[in-house]
Amino acid sequence: xxxxxxxxxxxxxxxxxxxxxxxxxxxxxxxxxxxxxxxxxxxxxxxxxxxxxxxxxxxxxxxxxxxxxxxxxxxxxxxxxxxxxxxxxxxxxxxxxxxxxxxxxxxxxxxxxxxx
Amino acid sequence: xxxxxxxxxxxxxxxxxxxxxxxxxxxxxxxxxxxxxxxxxxxxxxxxxxxxxxxxxxxxxxxxxxxxxxxxxxxxxxxxxxxxxxxxxxxxxxxxxxxxxxxxxxxxxxxx
Numbered sequence: 001x002x003x004x005x006x007x008x009x010x011x012x013x014x015x016x017x018x019x020x021x022x023x024x025x026x027x028x029x030x031x032x033x034x035x036x037x038x039x040x041x042x043x044x045x046x047x048x049x050x051x052x053x054x055x056x057x058x059x060x061x062x063x064x065x066x067x068x069x070x071x072x073x074x075x076x077x078x079x080x081x082x083x084x085x086x087x088x089x090x091x092x093x094x095x096x097x098x099x100x101x102x103x104x105x106x107x108x109x110x111x112x113x114x115x116x
Numbered sequence: 117x118x119x120x121x122x123x124x125x126x127x128x129x130x131x132x133x134x135x136x137x138x139x140x141x142x143x144x145x146x147x148x149x150x151x152x153x154x155x156x157x158x159x160x161x162x163x164x165x166x167x168x169x170x171x172x173x174x175x176x177x178x179x180x181x182x183x184x185x186x187x188x189x190x191x192x193x194x195x196x197x198x199x200x201x202x203x204x205x206x207x208x209x210x211x212x213x214x215x216x217x218x219x220x221x222x223x224x225x226x227x228x
Binding site: 004033040041042043044045048050056058090092104105106107108109110 | 120125150152158159160161162165206208214215216218219220221
């Protein structure tokens with residue numbers, strides 16, 4: 001079974017619709033992240049959460065909101081989708097290393113979202 | 117401002133050729149460095165990482181990277197590529213803070 005799962009994998013929607021993308025993980029990590037990937041821009045951080053009660057904005061949070069329902073679940077919402085939110089969205093998780101240093105992130109398979 | 121630069125947008129190689137992808141960052145402090153690969157239609161996977169110690173890091177699938185602190189660089193290399201190395205490669209840097217900053221990515225196409 002995959003450690004980080006995302007649903008749906010593909011979604012086509014219309015401008016103005018509300019959309020929710022879901023992420024679940026079985027890695028037991030406290031830290032979860034949402035990124036969007038656009039050609040030529042790499043991955044940009046939308047929101048991140050270090051635990052259930054800790055939610056923080058990333059570089060490009062405008063137009064998005066998140067909910068950390070449990071340690072294992074982190075959802076991304078587009079309240080009113082617009083065409084320039086068409087992108088590939090990735091969820092990721094990480095923990096701290098034993099020494100307390102930053103550690104690698106593990107990525108889900110991605111959700112391809114198209115806003116018409 | 118802290119940033120990550122990947123020099124090549126698209127690299128095209130023949131099988132058995134050597135590969136080197138450049139990555140530079142702008143920051144004078146402690147960094148943690150990563151290279152991720154994204155095969156067509158798949159999610160990002162970690163190739164290798166550097167936190168400290170030997171600046172020459174070996175990763176999976178025959179890849180290696182060298183951290184040169186004086187040049188703020190972390191270039192990825194593979195001596196002999198295969199068709200299956202066709203993918204997009206991302207350099208990522210943790211600037212001793214809460215997140216990873218990604219380069220724009222380099223698409224590598226290996227021709228048989």
